[in-house]
Amino acid sequence: MNLRKVDEIIDSYNSDRSSTLAILQDVQAEYKYLPRGALKLMAERLGVPLGEVYRMATFFRAFSLEPRGEHHIQVCLGTACHVRGGVQVLEQLERDLYIKAGQTTLDGKFSLEVVRCLGACALGPLILVDAQPYAQMTPAKIKKILAPLRKG
Numbered sequence: 001m002n003l004r005k006v007d008e009i010i011d012s013y014n015s016d017r018s019s020t021l022a023i024l025q026d027v028q029a030e031y032k033y034l035p036r037g038a039l040k041l042m043a044e045r046l047g048v049p050l051g052e053v054y055r056m057a058t059f060f061r062a063f064s065l066e067p068r069g070e071h072h073i074q075v076c077l078g079t080a081c082h083v084r085g086g087v088q089v090l091e092q093l094e095r096d097l098y099i100k101a102g103q104t105t106l107d108g109k110f111s112l113e114v115v116r117c118l119g120a121c122a123l124g125p126l127i128l129v130d131a132q133p134y135a136q137m138t139p140a141k142i143k144k145i146l147a148p149l150r151k152g
Contacts, residue, residue: 078117081124
């Protein structure tokens, strides 16, 4: 893996250890996950123990240590979304994508994640596709959302 981009990101923050969280965010945006080599390089360049970098990377749910798909789908299963049919939406996504929550499709196109609350209870069931919200989801609406993503 080429870590030149990680060096550039760290340089953009002047190798300031107080910017560790922002650097993690930028690395995640670049690679769609936090590669082990990137975390090791961050620790070295910022002068912090690797364990500290891992602690931050694993504490925040926004970060992933595993590669994510080109399109990241989050299904809210907080109380309001759950009682309004969120589980059925998740099950439909799992059937259509041939994966379970927490997995990525073999072609690397989609990853699927369950979250406990997206903070928009009145809009539930709610999913996010690449941070784009889709409100009042039903299993029937899934194919319309996935079709253009599969093509492009």
